[in-house]
Amino acid sequence: MIDNIEADFRQVHDAGVQTRFLPGGSIEVIGDFAPGDPPAHVLFDFDGTLSLVREGWPEIMVPMMVEFLQATGTEEDPDALKEVCSKFVMELTGKQTIYQMIRLAEEISQRGGTPLDPVEYKNEYHDRLMRRIESRREGLRTGTAQPADMVVPGSIELLELLREREVPIYLASGTDEQYVREEVELLQLDKYFGKHVYGAQDDYKSFSKAQVIERILADNNVEGTSLLGFGDGYVEIQNVYDAGGTAIAVASDETNRDGRPDPWKRERLIGAGAHAVVPDYADAQQLVDWLWSGKE
Numbered sequence: 200m201i202d203n204i205e206a207d208f209r210q211v212h213d214a215g216v217q218t219r220f221l222p223g224g225s226i227e228v229i230g231d232f233a234p235g236d237p238p239a240h241v242l243f244d245f246d247g248t249l250s251l252v253r254e255g256w257p258e259i260m261v262p263m264m265v266e267f268l269q270a271t272g273t274e275e276d277p278d279a280l281k282e283v284c285s286k287f288v289m290e291l292t293g294k295q296t297i298y299q300m301i302r303l304a305e306e307i308s309q310r311g312g313t314p315l316d317p318v319e320y321k322n323e324y325h326d327r328l329m330r331r332i333e334s335r336r337e338g339l340r341t342g343t344a345q346p347a348d349m350v351v352p353g354s355i356e357l358l359e360l361l362r363e364r365e366v367p368i369y370l371a372s373g374t375d376e377q378y379v380r381e382e383v384e385l386l387q388l389d390k391y392f393g394k395h396v397y398g399a400q401d402d403y404k405s406f407s408k409a410q411v412i413e414r415i416l417a418d419n420n421v422e423g424t425s426l427l428g429f430g431d432g433y434v435e436i437q438n439v440y441d442a443g444g445t446a447i448a449v450a451s452d453e454t455n456r457d458g459r460p461d462p463w464k465r466e467r468l469i470g471a472g473a474h475a476v477v478p479d480y481a482d483a484q485q486l487v488d489w490l491w492s493g494k495e
Contacts, residue, residue, distance in 0.1 A: 205295065205408070205409070208470075210471075211471060212229060212472065214470070216469065218469075221495050223485075224482040225458060225482055226476075226486055228475045229473055234493045236425070237490070239367075239421055240366060240367050240415050240416075241369065241429070242368075242369045242415065242426060244370075244373075244408075244430035244432055244449075245370055245383070246373075247449070248351065248429055248430050248432075251350060253374070253382075255331065256328055257285070259328045260284075261284045264288070265284055268284070270312065272311070284306075287299070287302050293430070294434055295399040296321050296324070296373060296374065297317055300318070304316075304317050318401070335349060336385060340385065346385075346386040346388070349386060351449065351480060356480060357480040360487045364491065366427075367395065368391050368395065369411065370397065371397045371412075372397070373399055374398055376397065376406075379396060409438045409442075426439060426445070427444060427445045428444055428445070428446050430446070430449060431449040431464055433471035437471045437472055440471070441472075445490065446472055446474050447473065447474065447476075447477060448471075448476040450468060458479060458481060460478040
């Protein structure tokens with residue numbers, strides 16, 4: 200049985216690992232990887248991997264954390280506190296949000312403060328984030344914004360190609376499940392995932408992406424090699440790699456969306472064990488053809 204407490208980052212590939220690009224596209228293959236049997240089950244992360252509804256979330260989380268650290272009476276410069284928070288927030292990206300808040304509580308204790316329950320920090324962060332993104336959500340509700348404008352470029356095309364292959368598609372997110380389900384529906388992606396949408400729970404130890412993978416494999420009586428996973432956080436990449444599946448890193452630049460990978464994400468996700476890296480899904484057809492046929 201897999202432990203539901205999400206593991207810390209573990210370096211699989213070093214920074215000097217050789218890579219190559221599939222001809223004429225943006226798909227970067229790591230080492231000598233070549234696809235094996237066609238995937239039978241496909242797992243996606245959500246925020247940054249498909250959805251861009253929450254783009255800019257660090258601009259809400261980090262300043263909030265700095266406020267709470269300043270309230271301890273520390274004499275540290277606000278810019279220094281911002282650097283501290285930014286570092287651990289990004290390092291923990293991919294885990295459930297509560298892990299970032301647990302770390303905040305630890306930082307408060309280290310500065311002589313008395314932290315709240317991390318759930319309270321998570322709720323405060325979420326309230327602030329929802330105020331920032333409510334206009335985006337409302338635009339999707341009313342039709343003044345189009346789902347295609349709030350997903351990683353090519354996402355819908357990729358999901359359609361996977362549906363044509365008749366493979367089950369699953370979603371596992373570190374965001375609270377109720378909000379993931381809402382935003383999946385707002386983006387009109389529910390038709391691809393059906394009931395297979397999983398997210399963080401109030402009892403954070405009762406959920407993990409590794410647990411979702413274990414359930415997929417056990418329920419379908421298949422080996423990990425049948426699994427294909429997409430993600431922009433190290434957790435899902437590491438989990439798919441550990442299960443023996445094929446891990447596609449989505450090094451999405453959520454702000455610019457210009458077809459170039461985010462350098463920090465790319466390096467981090469290669470290190471976590473990605474088999475290939477894409478900046479988005481502009482080359483979705485080539486990617487699916489390659490994963491199913493192995494032909495470059």
